[in-house]
Amino acid sequence: MKKRNLPTLEDVSFTAGVSTATVSRCLNEPEKVSEKTRKRVMEAVESLNYAPNFGARAIAANRTGIFGVVIPTMENAIFAKGVEAFQNVLLSKNATMLVASSNYSPEQEARQIRTLVGRGADGLLLIGFQRDPKIYSFLSEQEIPVVSAWASTKDANQSYVGFDNRTASAKLVRKALALGHENIAYVSAPSAGNDRAAQRVLGARDAIGEARLKPDNMLVVETDYSIHNGGEAFRSIVKQMDEIPPTLIVCGNDVLAVGVVQAAQEDGYRVPEDISVVGFDNIEISTVVSPALTTVDVPHHDMGRIAAETLYDLVQNPSDPIQVDLETRMIERQSLGKPRR
Amino acid sequence: MKKRNLPTLEDVSFTAGVSTATVSRCLNEPEKVSEKTRKRVMEAVESLNYAPNFGARAIAANRTGIFGVVIPTMENAIFAKGVEAFQNVLLSKNATMLVASSNYSPEQEARQIRTLVGRGADGLLLIGFQRDPKIYSFLSEQEIPVVSAWASTKDANQSYVGFDNRTASAKLVRKALALGHENIAYVSAPSAGNDRAAQRVLGARDAIGEARLKPDNMLVVETDYSIHNGGEAFRSIVKQMDEIPPTLIVCGNDVLAVGVVQAAQEDGYRVPEDISVVGFDNIEISTVVSPALTTVDVPHHDMGRIAAETLYDLVQNPSDPIQVDLETRMIERQSLGKPRR
DNA sequence: TTTTAAAATGCAAGCTATTACATGAATAAA
DNA sequence: TTTATTCATGTAATAGCTTGCATTTTAAAA
Numbered sequence: 212m213k214k215r216n217l218p219t220l221e222d223v224s225f226t227a228g229v230s231t232a233t234v235s236r237c238l239n240e241p242e243k244v245s246e247k248t249r250k251r252v253m254e255a256v257e258s259l260n261y262a263p264n265f266g267a268r269a270i271a272a273n274r275t276g277i278f279g280v281v282i283p284t285m286e287n288a289i290f291a292k293g294v295e296a297f298q299n300v301l302l303s304k305n306a307t308m309l310v311a312s313s314n315y316s317p318e319q320e321a322r323q324i325r326t327l328v329g330r331g332a333d334g335l336l337l338i339g340f341q342r343d344p345k346i347y348s349f350l351s352e353q354e355i356p357v358v359s360a361w362a363s364t365k366d367a368n369q370s371y372v373g374f375d376n377r378t379a380s381a382k383l384v385r386k387a388l389a390l391g392h393e394n395i396a397y398v399s400a401p402s403a404g405n406d407r408a409a410q411r412v413l414g415a416r417d418a419i420g421e422a423r424l425k426p427d428n429m430l431v432v433e434t435d436y437s438i439h440n441g442g443e444a445f446r447s448i449v450k451q452m453d454e455i456p457p458t459l460i461v462c463g464n465d466v467l468a469v470g471v472v473q474a475a476q477e478d479g480y481r482v483p484e485d486i487s488v489v490g491f492d493n494i495e496i497s498t499v500v501s502p503a504l505t506t507v508d509v510p511h512h513d514m515g516r517i518a519a520e521t522l523y524d525l526v527q528n529p530s531d532p533i534q535v536d537l538e539t540r541m542i543e544r545q546s547l548g549k550p551r552r
Numbered sequence: 553m554k555k556r557n558l559p560t561l562e563d564v565s566f567t568a569g570v571s572t573a574t575v576s577r578c579l580n581e582p583e584k585v586s587e588k589t590r591k592r593v594m595e596a597v598e599s600l601n602y603a604p605n606f607g608a609r610a611i612a613a614n615r616t617g618i619f620g621v622v623i624p625t626m627e628n629a630i631f632a633k634g635v636e637a638f639q640n641v642l643l644s645k646n647a648t649m650l651v652a653s654s655n656y657s658p659e660q661e662a663r664q665i666r667t668l669v670g671r672g673a674d675g676l677l678l679i680g681f682q683r684d685p686k687i688y689s690f691l692s693e694q695e696i697p698v699v700s701a702w703a704s705t706k707d708a709n710q711s712y713v714g715f716d717n718r719t720a721s722a723k724l725v726r727k728a729l730a731l732g733h734e735n736i737a738y739v740s741a742p743s744a745g746n747d748r749a750a751q752r753v754l755g756a757r758d759a760i761g762e763a764r765l766k767p768d769n770m771l772v773v774e775t776d777y778s779i780h781n782g783g784e785a786f787r788s789i790v791k792q793m794d795e796i797p798p799t800l801i802v803c804g805n806d807v808l809a810v811g812v813v814q815a816a817q818e819d820g821y822r823v824p825e826d827i828s829v830v831g832f833d834n835i836e837i838s839t840v841v842s843p844a845l846t847t848v849d850v851p852h853h854d855m856g857r858i859a860a861e862t863l864y865d866l867v868q869n870p871s872d873p874i875q876v877d878l879e880t881r882m883i884e885r886q887s888l889g890k891p892r893r
Numbered sequence: 894t895t896t897t898a899a900a901a902t903g904c905a906a907g908c909t910a911t912t913a914c915a916t917g918a919a920t921a922a923a
Numbered sequence: 924t925t926t927a928t929t930c931a932t933g934t935a936a937t938a939g940c941t942t943g944c945a946t947t948t949t950a951a952a953a
Contacts, residue, residue, distance in 0.1 A: 330606050
């Protein structure tokens with residue numbers, strides 16, 4: 212086994228001529244140490260190139276300064292911005308973020324959560340609320356604070372920093388319906404285990420209901436998250452709706468929407484003249500496709516930042532759940548237009 | 553301060569009626585414990601819902617099973633795939649990945665590296681080779697194995713799993729020059745502190761040299777990594793080359809290339825008829841823009857996977873540096889054509 | 894100057910798991 | 924049966940840091 216031989220607190224204390232307690236305080240609560248001692252200690256730290264041993268600190272202080280994040284995927288941009296913001300906040304507090312991804316698999320998510328807790332995570336950021344209750348009981352048993360993001364809930368026991376997917380989706384679809392669309396299809400990410408996706412579909416249904424269209428007028432196709440699958444979904448929709456073809460295709464996210472737009476164009480439809488397409492998330496890709504996507508902007512950055520602050524506070528002093536609702540806004544670009552008549 | 557009260561090794565040993573040493577062995581070297589004892593111990597572990605304390609284990613065993621990764625950015629897809637592959641390998645080995653991003657800032661990278669080491673990382677994955685020698689001496693002092701990715705080097709002391717940016721870039725540009733382009737501009741990410749970017753520029757220069765064009769015939773504009781900046785760079789190039797406008801714009805990466813394509817089109821140029829554009833990285837966005845980008849495919853996934861395996865081995869038994877060179881390949885799509893004459 | 898209060902520092906217990914070494918049990922060889 | 928080996932288990936030292944409490948120093952008040 213490897214045998215590192217790094218300077219320890221004791222080495223520092225010896226060099227500085229103080230006790231280890233004082234050195235420890237210098238590092239953790241500098242205000243409790245006199246100016247002059249602190250200076251001497253810090254010089255010793257410098258000269259020895261001392262860095263505290265993580266394990267020892269974790270065990271002695273019973274916390275690690277590690278905050279775990281489990282996101283469904285790293286492979287596309289949806290969560291990246293939020294995670295980056297989350298990290299930056301933690302960084303400024305000398306804490307560390309541990310990220311893991313679940314590939315949208317509940318089992319893998321459960322495993323990742325256990326791993327993170329096993330690694331000593333002081334708190335956890337999760338996406339959405341839909342997971343095995345066992346996980347929640349495990350986490351509360353271990354007294355690990357959890358903040359959820361990218362969604363909201365009525366459940367007063369959950370802390371979250373998110374937004375209401377259903378309302379946001381309804382708002383977008385309502386706007387689209389106001390242009391006169393009546394034949395609508397929806398391309399969703401798999402809604403099983405994904406409350407965000409499910410809520411977005413519900414929101415679309417809400418808007419359809421308000422518009423006095425038959426809610427089951429909307430064909431919903433579910434498919435995994437990729438541009439290619441978006442295109443497949445489009446083709447399947449066209450095939451299924453051959454009698455009255457859709458004039459509007461609502462997509463659960465921008466990646467699928469891009470796939471729909473491209474497939475539609477390849478098959479000879481003009482967007483938005485023949486078919487309108489709307490997305491969700493407002494990730495970079497939505498401005499790259501032509502026409503640029505009309506979509507819903509999600510406050511990625513704020514969500515990450517505020518979630519980090521919230522979780523950090525919760526770890527410092529556990530309190531009642533904290534719930535923060537953020538606003539989304541519709542971004543009007545070129546992929547939504549009036550239906551042909 | 554929070555006071556968790558979780559079961560400890562001792563609790564388990566008590567319940568199972570054995571010593572803590574035996575329990576520890578059951579968990580770490582089960583083959584050294586008799587069938588019957590092991591069963592009893594595992595039952596105790598189950599019934600108490602015991603999970604080893606990470607800090608204690610880290611301090612006692614002097615390793616954490618944490619592998620650190622510092623990437624320049626999470627905000628776009630370049631590194632995401634590789635990191636995901638890296639994680640999956642570690643997961644299968646019961647190790648954990650800690651990711652941090654440096655925002656392309658050497659200072660922040662240095663800080664992140666120290667943080668990761670402070671957090672007990674057993675090994676580190678870094679991108680490229682260009683960093684303060686102090687960092688390398690720090691790491692070797694701490695005896696932390698390092699594997700670099702996304703680049704290659706002649707330096708026999710470095711372990712890496714990467715590819716030769718210069719050669720790959722040269723190959724691409726050579727192909728483009730063969731179509732007859734003579735007036736070329738290059739849009740690069742800032743090359744200071746970024747050896748990958750710098751190597752790609754050099755590769756382009758190599759190809760130009762071979763083609764007997766004047767190497768300084770190539771205007772190079774550097775700008776930060778974003779679609780918007782790519783567009784700005786394009787406009788600056790057009791302004792600077794007003795006498796003989798470029799027919800080919802080589803981009804250090806796909807994101808910049810997308811910006812160039814879009815700006816060119818906005819300004820009334822046809823791509824590739826008036827201006828050809830090529831990218832690098834072959835990330836998803838390169839197929840979304842129209843025309844789709846001709847670019848260089850980088851083996852993201854293999855790089856991540858092999859890097860993980862290499863680093864893991866290196867941590868298990870430190871050895872001589874391991875160097876793995878992977879192949880890139882040119883992806884021909886529609887953004888590259890013959891120059892107008 | 895003496896007394897009192899506050900601030901700074903030190904002492905030492907404690908946190909939990911690993912592991913060298915010692916001991917005892919079981920098995921094989923003599 | 925006795926001795927030599929091997930295997931399983933236990934004992935206890937150890938890792939490096941934090942922190943409650945005790946003690947000393949310093950500053951403020953009397």
